[in-house]
Amino acid sequence: MKTLVIFLHGVGSEGAALIGLARHWAQTLPDAVFEAPDGPEPFDMSPHVSGHQWFSVKGVTAENRAARVAAARPAFDATITTLMAKHGIDDPAQVALVGFSQGSIMALDAIATGRWPVAAVVAFSGRLSTPDPLTPSPTPVLLIHGRDDDVIPYNETEGAAHRLSDAGLMVEAHILDGLTHSINASGSRLASAFLVRAWTAGLQI
DSSP, rough: OOOOEEEEHHHHHHHOGGTTTTHHHTTTTTEEEOOOOOEEEOOOTTTTTTOSSSSSOOOOTTTTHHHHHHHEEEEEEHHHHHHHHHHHHHGGGEEEEETTHHHHHHHHHHHHTSSOOOOOEEEOOOOOOSSOOOOOSOEEEEEEEETTOOOOOHHHHHHHHHHHTTTTTEEEEEETTTOOOOOHHHHHHHHHHHHHHHSSSSSOO
């Protein structure tokens, strides 16, 4: 079965920053195709950075973040729909979302709201910004975070794991010692193995 892995980059970055993971995952996921789109908006925090964003973090607070995520949903959904159509896929169960930082926020929101019942979500260095009540799709979730992350604290992943588990999802979480706000080889291996299980061992609940 053809499967599609969609990488979702962090704020101020671009899809090219994550697509390198595909080279490492292709052997364990031989039936997968990989896409790493740029976020729909230009990064608005510096005129000298030519990256992209899923939503603006200019003036973002814990109180207004959820509203910004909600406002970003139409463009995010259009991106996923376009990529599925490009590869002739109409079943979200053939899709996995792999996010980093802001990309993880969007991926977790996609399942927490029930909009995208995808096969799996991997969230590196993210947070769950979707407010309660959660109405999740039945998607297995892998959360990976560096204990030394000074951009998004690792307790955001711990909180997301509790909330998603309480909402009925199967969640696996790893806090990696010595890791900052980034993806390392250990996290990459955990993620690729998780996706293999999601598609070949019936992880979906």
